[in-house]
Amino acid sequence: MPGTNLTREEAQERARLLTVDAYEIDLDLSGAQEGGTYRSVTTVRFDSAEAGAETFVDLIAPAVHAVVLNGKDLDVASVFRDSRIALKHLQAGTNELKVVADCSYTNSGEGLHRFVDPVDEQAYLYTQFEVPDARRVFASFEQPDLKATFRFTVKAPSGWTVISNSPAPEPVDDVWAFEPTPRLSTYVTALIAGPYHAVHSTYEKDGQVVPLGIYCRPSLAEYLDADDIFAVTRQGFDWFQEKFDYPYPFAKYDQLFVPEFNAGAMENAGAVTIRDQYVFRSKVTDAAYELRASTILHELAHMWFGDLVTMEWWNDLWLNESFATFAEAACQAYAEGSKWPHSWTTFANSMKTWAYRQDQLPSTHPIMADISDLDDVLVNFDGITYAKGASVLKQLVAYVGMDEFFKGVQAYFKAHAYGNTRLADLLGALEETSGRDLKAWSTAWLETAGINVLRPEIETDEAGLLTSVTVLQEAPALPAGAKGEPTLRPHRIAIGFYDLDGDGRLVRTDRIELDVEGERTTVPLPAGTARPAVLLLNDDDLSYAKVRLDEESLRVVTEHLGDFTESLPRALCWASAWDMTRDGELATRDYLELVLSGIGKESDIGVVQSLHRQVKLAVDLYTAPEWRETGLARWTEATLAHLRAAEPGSDHQLAWARAFAATARTPLQLDLLQALLNGTDEIEGLAVDTELRWAFVQRLAASGLIDEEEIAAEYERDRTAAGELHAASARAAQPSEEAKAEAWASAVESDKLANSLQEAVIGGFVQTDQRELLAPYTEKYFTAVKGVWDARSHEMAQQVAVGLFPALQVSQETLDATDAWLDSAQPSAALRRLVSESRSGVERALKAQAADAAAATA
Numbered sequence: 001m002p003g004t005n006l007t008r009e010e011a012q013e014r015a016r017l018l019t020v021d022a023y024e025i026d027l028d029l030s031g032a033q034e035g036g037t038y039r040s041v042t043t044v045r046f047d048s049a050e051a052g053a054e055t056f057v058d059l060i061a062p063a064v065h066a067v068v069l070n071g072k073d074l075d076v077a078s079v080f081r082d083s084r085i086a087l088k089h090l091q092a093g094t095n096e097l098k099v100v101a102d103c104s105y106t107n108s109g110e111g112l113h114r115f116v117d118p119v120d121e122q123a124y125l126y127t128q129f130e131v132p133d134a135r136r137v138f139a140s141f142e143q144p145d146l147k148a149t150f151r152f153t154v155k156a157p158s159g160w161t162v163i164s165n166s167p168a169p170e171p172v173d174d175v176w177a178f179e180p181t182p183r184l185s186t187y188v189t190a191l192i193a194g195p196y197h198a199v200h201s202t203y204e205k206d207g208q209v210v211p212l213g214i215y216c217r218p219s220l221a222e223y224l225d226a227d228d229i230f231a232v233t234r235q236g237f238d239w240f241q242e243k244f245d246y247p248y249p250f251a252k253y254d255q256l257f258v259p260e261f262n263a264g265a266m267e268n269a270g271a272v273t274i275r276d277q278y279v280f281r282s283k284v285t286d287a288a289y290e291l292r293a294s295t296i297l298h299e300l301a302h303m304w305f306g307d308l309v310t311m312e313w314w315n316d317l318w319l320n321e322s323f324a325t326f327a328e329a330a331c332q333a334y335a336e337g338s339k340w341p342h343s344w345t346t347f348a349n350s351m352k353t354w355a356y357r358q359d360q361l362p363s364t365h366p367i368m369a370d371i372s373d374l375d376d377v378l379v380n381f382d383g384i385t386y387a388k389g390a391s392v393l394k395q396l397v398a399y400v401g402m403d404e405f406f407k408g409v410q411a412y413f414k415a416h417a418y419g420n421t422r423l424a425d426l427l428g429a430l431e432e433t434s435g436r437d438l439k440a441w442s443t444a445w446l447e448t449a450g451i452n453v454l455r456p457e458i459e460t461d462e463a464g465l466l467t468s469v470t471v472l473q474e475a476p477a478l479p480a481g482a483k484g485e486p487t488l489r490p491h492r493i494a495i496g497f498y499d500l501d502g503d504g505r506l507v508r509t510d511r512i513e514l515d516v517e518g519e520r521t522t523v524p525l526p527a528g529t530a531r532p533a534v535l536l537l538n539d540d541d542l543s544y545a546k547v548r549l550d551e552e553s554l555r556v557v558t559e560h561l562g563d564f565t566e567s568l569p570r571a572l573c574w575a576s577a578w579d580m581t582r583d584g585e586l587a588t589r590d591y592l593e594l595v596l597s598g599i600g601k602e603s604d605i606g607v608v609q610s611l612h613r614q615v616k617l618a619v620d621l622y623t624a625p626e627w628r629e630t631g632l633a634r635w636t637e638a639t640l641a642h643l644r645a646a647e648p649g650s651d652h653q654l655a656w657a658r659a660f661a662a663t664a665r666t667p668l669q670l671d672l673l674q675a676l677l678n679g680t681d682e683i684e685g686l687a688v689d690t691e692l693r694w695a696f697v698q699r700l701a702a703s704g705l706i707d708e709e710e711i712a713a714e715y716e717r718d719r720t721a722a723g724e725l726h727a728a729s730a731r732a733a734q735p736s737e738e739a740k741a742e743a744w745a746s747a748v749e750s751d752k753l754a755n756s757l758q759e760a761v762i763g764g765f766v767q768t769d770q771r772e773l774l775a776p777y778t779e780k781y782f783t784a785v786k787g788v789w790d791a792r793s794h795e796m797a798q799q800v801a802v803g804l805f806p807a808l809q810v811s812q813e814t815l816d817a818t819d820a821w822l823d824s825a826q827p828s829a830a831l832r833r834l835v836s837e838s839r840s841g842v843e844r845a846l847k848a849q850a851a852d853a854a855a856a857t858a
Helices: 008-017 218-223 226-244 286-302 314-334 343-358 374-378 384-400 402-416 423-434 439-446 551-563 567-582 588-601 605-622 625-645 651-663 667-678 690-702 708-717 721-733 737-749 755-765 768-774 777-791 794-803 812-825 829-857
Strands: 018-028 037-048 055-058 063-069 072-074 084-087 093-104 111-116 123-128 149-155 161-164 175-177 191-194 197-205 208-216 253-258 271-275 453-460 466-474 491-500 506-516 520-522 534-539
Touching: 008 018, 008 055, 063 084, 093 111, 123 253, 123 271, 149 161, 149 191, 161 208, 197 218, 197 226, 208 218, 208 226, 226 253, 226 286, 226 314, 226 402, 253 286, 271 286, 286 314, 286 343, 286 605, 314 343, 314 374, 314 384, 314 423, 343 384, 343 567, 343 605, 374 829, 384 402, 384 423, 384 439, 384 491, 402 423, 423 439, 453 491, 453 534, 466 491, 491 551, 506 520, 506 534, 506 551, 534 551, 534 567, 551 567, 551 588, 567 588, 567 605, 567 829, 588 605, 588 625, 588 829, 605 625, 605 651, 605 829, 625 651, 625 667, 625 829, 651 667, 651 690, 667 690, 690 708, 690 721, 690 755, 708 721, 721 737, 721 755, 737 755, 737 768, 737 777, 737 794, 755 794, 777 794, 777 812, 777 829, 794 829, 812 829
Parallel strands: 018 149, 208 253, 253 271
Antiparallel strands: 018 037, 037 093, 055 084, 063 072, 063 093, 111 123, 123 191, 149 175, 161 191, 197 208, 453 466, 466 520, 491 506, 491 534
């Protein structure tokens, strides 16, 4: 039941009319072990500004038994339609509504998700309400600016634990009666219930005591490294409370690792839900721990920015997510004792790469997007909302100053605690503390789409001294179909001068920071400045722009990229090379050689793993088809050589083992995978543990070397929820028409799979070595996708629409088929956007393939 699509105008009118006071929500989850439906009773008190006015409350439920407004029973059949209950003849002042309904457990990760652990066969529940899914659990005025208090009362099976936004009470006869919350938006309320395993601690400082809890399923308890999670959490409490100058605003802080979670985590007030893949069952690299820490800090930052102070409407979603993304990286970079002070390297390497990709799609949009309805919101959790916005906040900090930025944030929290705001409220506070007029800055950066390119123009004299350096700024045309005009922006950047020292290392010898405006900006230079070996624009990654190197710097970087002594300039050069490859300015075969020449010297494991993914994608999609096998062979041989050469037991060894497993192709290489899996061969220090075994199984299954019986035997070794997903993916990966047909039927023609299982099947179905086998599914995709979109919830439909688009069929025929479907199918705006984005990927791959082919003949 997708529900009626709330528009911005409807939300504005409802907010004008109503002030919501309090919800009392009574849920009977005593039958959760069996599933089905549960009784939901909602009582909500609210004020109306007008007598006789009309509005509606939101609810998605298979059955509504009673609707009582101000003591009067309403006719359910006449007032309840789709996902709305019409409320007429409101009283001026206080009104009381009671709704009695049966609501459904879900398996899609939306609303109240129910999961049964195959290890103990117990049910585990959690809610996920962002964007409009509180209405799947209780009747609510489902929009962020109608805040209220929430009092949850839950009847649960005996022996269960129930967690919500308020501290857990002592249950009486298995009934958990929580105290009311502070004023919250509906989407950050939460309930988590089941026989969860718990570890408790506290955060204590200067007399403040905040109870801390960490939860997971008992089947994961042996892997839960609670001490590390608490340590990161305390670091966040210390840093955020100092920088925000506002105490943590809720009564306790629980972090709950839950199954089958669609996102990374969710900022429910005082009860953060996190995907339980972050409870690591096998050895992972330090990059995985850093990513988990980033997620923990991101959600903790949301307790202030998002939960305490909340956007008025979803057009400011970017500000919620961008601020939390910026804050997580800043905390790791600057907090005392941080394990990951190189977090801006990770940010440049991953988040900014995501942003640059998103900003070059036909769906590119201003950071402050025009959100007209809920459908717009649901597809806007993208690289612009998170990563470009955070990059621009980093630019804003460089523009106004770090201290002034946080002074403005402090004033903002104090002025708007427990309320709702617009962007202008934050910018006003920052203008007060910085003395800068931010209106022009906001217009240029937040209200326009697209990305700028910065290039250096360098002139020298006969002695090799610099006579001039000019920064050239370009505003490329926006992608076809995108709205808006190219815009030149003000950039605060640093320019790094790097030279080779006596040991052959690239060391920064000078740094100039300046404002770049317009098409040409002259760089002030001291007289007698020698031309450096590398001149790097946007050093320290202060601004958001694509950066190009001059010819001499590019030559030195190509030979010495791995020789930068610091990780951030290396990451910026890697990112620039990747961007040039995606743009067809650098042939894929040349990008491969660049990576092979420098990756052995790359110490940052996160960068190494990103390069693994990018090289594999580039060789699979961006190489000329006639050279693809040559490129794959070259890359695979390199992964094996690095695997054998890596320090035993190191993160790099594990990363190279996974890279090798993703691409092994010759009989000898596949035999090695099989031998490592069987234990008949070994590589010193490499622990072939549960997750690495599954990586080997996936590749062997995709290569047709293990069958259903062997996959089933592997699942028997790991009869867990994770093992079930891996086995499903391996079955779908098998290179047979029967395996593909079965996978397609389960994911597309049936709606029985849970969200995570559907995702696993789709992931296994799409194999880059199986283009011919998958070719017939292009037509099947376009026949089916609109029906899937119309019939399923957003999360489930998006998995199919994006995951099964024929992205591997890089041809004009695929573009033509997509265009014909877009013209004839009349998809919703959200589905049109997702399919157009996927089409853009095929178009980009075609362009890159042509550039690669041209390089071969040049």
